[in-house]
Amino acid sequence: MANILIIYYSVNGSTKKMARLIARGVEMIPNINSVIRTVNNDNQSADNSDPIVEISDLKECSGLIIGSPTHFGNMAAPLKLFIDSTTAEWFNGTLTGKPAGVFTSTSSLHGGQETTLLSMMLPLIHHGMVIAGVPYSEKKLASTKSGGTPYGPSHVSFNTETDITDDEKEICINFGKRIANLALKLTT
Numbered sequence: 001m002a003n004i005l006i007i008y009y010s011v012n013g014s015t016k017k018m019a020r021l022i023a024r025g026v027e028m029i030p031n032i033n034s035v036i037r038t039v040n041n042d043n044q045s046a047d048n049s050d051p052i053v054e055i056s057d058l059k060e061c062s063g064l065i066i067g068s069p070t071h072f073g074n075m076a077a078p079l080k081l082f083i084d085s086t087t088a089e090w091f092n093g094t095l096t097g098k099p100a101g102v103f104t105s106t107s108s109l110h111g112g113q114e115t116t117l118l119s120m121m122l123p124l125i126h127h128g129m130v131i132a133g134v135p136y137s138e139k140k141l142a143s144t145k146s147g148g149t150p151y152g153p154s155h156v157s158f159n160t161e162t163d164i165t166d167d168e169k170e171i172c173i174n175f176g177k178r179i180a181n182l183a184l185k186l187t188t
Contacts, residue, residue: 025176
């Protein structure tokens with residue numbers, strides 16, 4: 001059975017909630033599972049309730065989705081540290097040809113969501129992955145008043161005052177389905 005690896009880093013819980021929603025979408029597709037992992041970090045306020053990602057998880061996945069809160073328009077350092085440790089997998093082509101996507105959450109409306117999403121794509125492109133975003137056929141992109149971009153699902157928490165909206169939830173779930181369907185098509 002194929003699986004989609006979802007790796008995230010979360011401090012205030014929004015990115016973790018998004019990972020769960022994306023996983024729900026993945027699980028809606030027959031013959032595919034989601035595997036949720038977080039990254040190792042020293043931040044005491046970060047939620048570490050999920051297993052820590054291992055390099056072997058990359059070797060076993062049929063697709064990869066990574067998520068991070070936005071830190072100054074970029075992914076958070078703990079996620080970047082893990083990505084930077086995957087040089088051997090890059091040389092070996094472990095992820096080449098597999099679908100990939102990204103997602104983010106920010107505390108403020110203009111916190112750099114799109115630059116974070118785009119910069120998270122760069123190492124995945126170097127790995128030879130097939131990048132997928134959120135197509136405009138996703139109707140919620142037109143109705144969302146907070147998060148959601150063609151580059152990947154997003155959420156604005158306004159310093160944890162706003163939970164993930166119904167539009168953002170649907171974008172996350174449909175994104176998970178999209179990556180799962182692509183993984184099945186690329187592996188058959």
